[in-house]
Amino acid sequence: METNMPRTVLITGTSSGYGKAIAEMFLAQGWNVLATMRRPDPGVFPMKTDRLRVLPLDVTDPGSIGSAIAEGVQTFGAIDVLVNNAGIGLASAFEATPDAVVRQLFETNTFGALATCRAIIPQMRRQGSGVIINVTSSVTIGPMPLVAAYAASKSAVEGFTESLSYELRPFGITARLVEPGYAPTTNFTTNGGARMKGLIPVEYAGFAAACFAKMAAYPTAYCSEAEVAQAVLAAATEEGRVLRYLAGADTKMLAELRWSSSEATYVSKMGEMFDPLWPVEA
Template sequence: MKTILITGASSGIGAATARHFQAKGWNVVATMRNPASGSNFTNLENVHLARLDVTDAGSIATAVEGGIERFGRIDALLNNAGYGAYGALEAFTTERIRRQFDTNVIGLMEVTKAVLPHFRQNGSGTVINISSIGGQITFPLGSLYHGTKFAVEGLSEALHYELEPLGIRMRIVQPGMIQTNFGGSSFEFAMDENLPDYAPMAEAMGRLFGKLAANPSAPETVAEVIWDAANDTSDRLRYRAGPDAEALLDARKQQDDAAFIGDIKEKMAP
């Protein structure tokens, strides 16, 4: 039986993926900041719950070691933990800026570093990083979030070169709008009443997100794509998840900057 370690498995894409892989016969190391929130997994066979905060190096090491001790090996890593910070750059403190990058980028890299020695020893393994359509296109007031997801795309593509000769596969999954708690606990919006100049842009962003999120895909859709990515033996790097991801990413490739940004602006209009 193969084993996958998943970060951010308490809800949304992480939880759906944990259930999907478990149902397919894999062992699952389901990690989250608070394992008590993973009560839905307690009655499932071959699921190991573990505390892992991607900003806490000690918890990363303990979770990885615990997963290997429980199941003997780890075959795939899903870096799913993260959140979206939106708002005017001026409205974010340096602490909040660092928190966004520490979670979405540095934390992802630290978890990957913790698993790579095990993969190298085995001569195999798959690292799957959850990016976003927001890793190749941008929306207004998303300088922090898109900055992190563009970084995930870049670091993942670079890792593809260095890990492939070692028998380790690198995968990037790009979800579109998904029915998750991205608008809840996984979403942070900064708006400073002392910066009224940005208020019209915030209203426009609300209109844009409303239109884009009209028909979101279920998290199970992403879980199925992750399953394909984990089991694909080709050298494919990127996997899209959701029809809107297909449409928007195709449009970005086919249009120049002015045309694509112009389309986004049109969607922002009242």
């Protein structure tokens, strides 16, 4: 294969936020981009270029996944990188979270990511190369209160991706994780907050209000769309055996705390950061 030919990336969930920024980053780097979303809106990407295709893809619909991959291969000849970015958020008291809501989280965040991986692997295996990047969350490193269901849906993808990375290495395929922090400027937080309605019962209301206030006041910088896009580009292009790419000062702070501290110290510091009732040690 000629090394000067543009490579092709397929990205899920590109209508806004991280996904849109990721698509724009790859376009700026000269890649062919398959920007997918459930309801395609060409207005999301006003630039005119033959290197961009905006396609429908619903990660909960296997037929939709297959059609997008087939069209991408037909258009650009091959897909070199898959970025599983589509996802939904939720803050809730788990006790009050119905099974239907939990299953909706897993259908998109977990099973949707698994389905797109399963669909793209045969094409990458035949060409003897490829990179799969699953975008998860900093909650897989440091889970805060009131995101138990969401953290579970993303943590499942972490275990899946690490196992998959060893499974696919003999075929020349790399699987990696990008772990973004909290990005208050994206629609992700707004949409997750809308789903929270009715899921914080009165028994949890005081705790939740104090918890969110404590998190908002914590003295750390948060994550930006540009940082996530840069991390995804690095994961797509760097050689070596790195599995996790961290995005955002908050993610890096949590990783340092988790991986460089004892279990007791980690739990104590997490409590101080997120739990309004946590006893502060003298």
